[in-house]
Amino acid sequence: MTASPTSASEPALLELRDVRVYFPITRGIVFRRTVGQVHAVDGLSLNLAKGETVGLVGESGSGKTTLGRAIVGLLPPTSGTILFRGRPVAGKGAASDRAERAQLQMVFQDPTASLDPKWRVGASIAEPLRVNHVGTTAERRQRVRDLLEVVGLSPGHAQRYPHELSGGQRQRVGLARALALNPAVIVADEAVSALDVSIRAQVINLLQQLQNELNLSYLFIAHDLAVVRHLSDRVAVMYLGQIVEQAAAANLYVDPRHPYTVSLLSAVPVPDPTVEARRRRIVLPGDPPNPASPPPGCRFHTRCWLRKQLGNPERCAEEEPEHQEVSAGHTAACHYAHEVPGNVGLSTVGPTVEPAS
C-alpha cells in the first residue's frame, strides 16, 4: 500500500490497450437503425500491477463504470484489448476461459441491489463456487463460513437474508462473494459510496487489510476524491471516456497538471472550515458535454478555464492532445500542461498546507 509500486518496474497484472466501448443509439421499431454512438470509453489505456490500487475518478457519465464492467467481462469492448497476466481476456483474440475470468471480480455500488433478496446470504456467497464447480457442497459451506470471517462477519450470518443485514454488512457480503474464487483483481465500483461515514471507514479499512493479506490489486472507482486518495497508489482521472491525467496519488493531489483535474480538486468541499474559507475555487461552467458527440480537439476545451486564460487558442479546439509526461510516472493530456499554474493543488491538500492568498 505505502510502497507505491509504479508500473514501470513491475510487469502489469492487468493491461488495458486502447479500449473502446461504444453503445449504439438506435431509432425505429420495425427497421431499427443505428443513428449514433455513445462513446462511453474511448481509447483508454491503463496498467494495474500486482498488489497495487489504482483509483479511477471522474464525474457521472465519464465512463468509469463502463470501463469496470468491460474489465470483468460484463460488457464486450468495441475495440482494443484487455490483457490479464499478458493474455487477452476481452477484446481481440480473447479466449473465453472461465478460470481466468474468475481472477477478475467486481464489488458493486449498491449492496441491496446486488444481492438476491430471496436468497440467504450464504447461497449468494456460494454461487460463484457452484457455478465454477469448486468443491463439494460441504466444502463450499465451509468456504462460505471462512469468507464471512475474513470480511468480519460471523458464520451465523450465512443463514440470514439480505434485508436482515445493515448496509455495511451487506457490502461485506458483496465483498465475500467477490473473494470466493481467490481473485487477483477486484474492481470496486463506488463500493463504499452508499455507506454512512462511520460504516464507510470500517469497509475502507477492511479493503486495505484484505489487500495486505491476499496481495490483491484494486481498481477503485469512486467520485469521492478523498477516499480515492486514501486508498490509491496511483490515480487516473477520466473525462468523457478518456483518461486525462494519471499520476501517483500523492503527486496528483499536490501538483495536478490537467485543468480538469485542477477544477475537480478545487470543487471538492474539504472538511475544514479554515481551509474552505481561504481556498480558491474554480467553478466550471455548464455540464459535461454529451458523450454521443464529444467536442472536437480536446474534449475539455468547451469548459476549460485555462484555455480562457490563455486567450482561447485554436489548437485546443482542433487538435486532440496526446498524453505528455510532466514528471516521472505523471502524464497529462493537455497541450498546455506546463502552463497550469503551480500550487493549485493546495486547495485540497488540507489543513497542513498554507493556501496561497
Place this chain on the structure above:
Amino acid sequence: MSEDGQAPVAVTDPVLRVRDLSVRFDSGRNVVVHAVNSVSFDLEASGALGLVGESGSGKSVTSLAILRLLPPATARIAAGEVWLGDRNLIRLSDREMRGLRGKEISLVPQDPMSGLNPVLTIGEQVAETLRAHEDVRWREARHRAAELLGTVGIPRPGDQLKRYPHQFSGGMRQRVLIAIALALRPTLLIADEPTTALDVTVQAQVLELLHQLTVERGTAILLISHDLGIMARMTQRIMVMYAGHIVESAPTEEIFARPSHPYTVGLLRSIPRVAGVGRPLTPIAGSPPVLDQVPRGCPFAPRCAWALDVCWREMPPLAPPDAISFSGGPRSGGHLLACHNPVAADEVEGGKPLQPGFRPAPPPEDGLVTGETM
C-alpha cells in the same frame, strides 16, 4: 443562540425557533420509533445552520416536522414548538400551513427528479408556485418564472419554460427546484442534501448559488447533509445529530477545531483527511441503534469509548459544557454539548480516553437497556 436568552451576538430575532421537538412513528404492533427527541435550536436571518448525522439519525424527519409534511397516518409530533416569527407552526391548521409553505418556508429536496412533476413543463411548475400564493395571471406568472430561472443561472430561460424535466440535466433540475423554492422570497429555506445526487463540479455550482442567494436576500438556510466538507464550506453553525438527539452544537470552526462529543470526534476521525494519508481510518465501532428500542441512557453509550456508568442510565441534556468537569481549553459561548464525559482537547487526536486505566463502562446487568443496539 443559547437556550436561555443570553445571546449577546444575535443582532436580530431568530427566524426559526425550535423548542423540544419530538417526533414519534407508530409502526404497528405497539412499536413506537423515537425518531426525534427534544430537539431545540434557533436560526437567524442570513444564517446557515447545518444538521449533520448518519442515515436514520432523524435529520430529515426534523425538517419534515418543521414543514409539517410528515405522513399523518404513522407520524406524530409528540411534543414541542416550532416558531416561525411569532407563529407556532405546530398549532396552525393544514390550510394555514399550506399558505405558508413555499411562501415563507421552502424545501429544496434531495432528489431533483422526484421533486419535479415529469408531465408538466418547467414553466408550468415554477409559475404554479407563484399562482398558488399570489393573484397573478398565467402570462405574468410565466414571465416571472423566466426571470427566476435566469437568477439561478439557467441559460436562455425564456426558451426553457416549455421544456420538460427529463430534458434537463441533474444540475439544471436542481436549479429549477431552487428557483421554485425561492420564487416567493421565503425567509427560511430547508435544503435536505441538496447536492447529494450531483457531481462535484455541478455541486460546486449549486452550493455557490445557494450561498450567493442567502447573502443577497437574507434567506436563512437549514442545511441537512452527511458531508462534513459541505458543512465546512456553507455553514456558520453545526448541529450533530445521533439517534434523534442533538448531541453537540457549536460554531462551525469550533466543531472542527475542538469537537467534544465522542460521536463528533468519531465522525471526524472516520473521514479520510488528506493530512493523514496512509494512516488507517478510525471507524466508530458498532452500528447506529434501532430507534424502536429506546435505551434509557445516552444512545451512543454502546459505541462510546468514554462511557461512564451514568451514561447507561441517563441521557445528558444539551447544555454549555460544565467548566469544572471540562478540562480542555477555552471555547466560545455558543458551544452546547450533551455528554457526561466529554472528550478532552488532548484526546481528540488519538481518539481515545487518555486517563490511565480508563475502561468504558459495560452495560448494566439489571436490564436497564432495552434491546440490543446492533
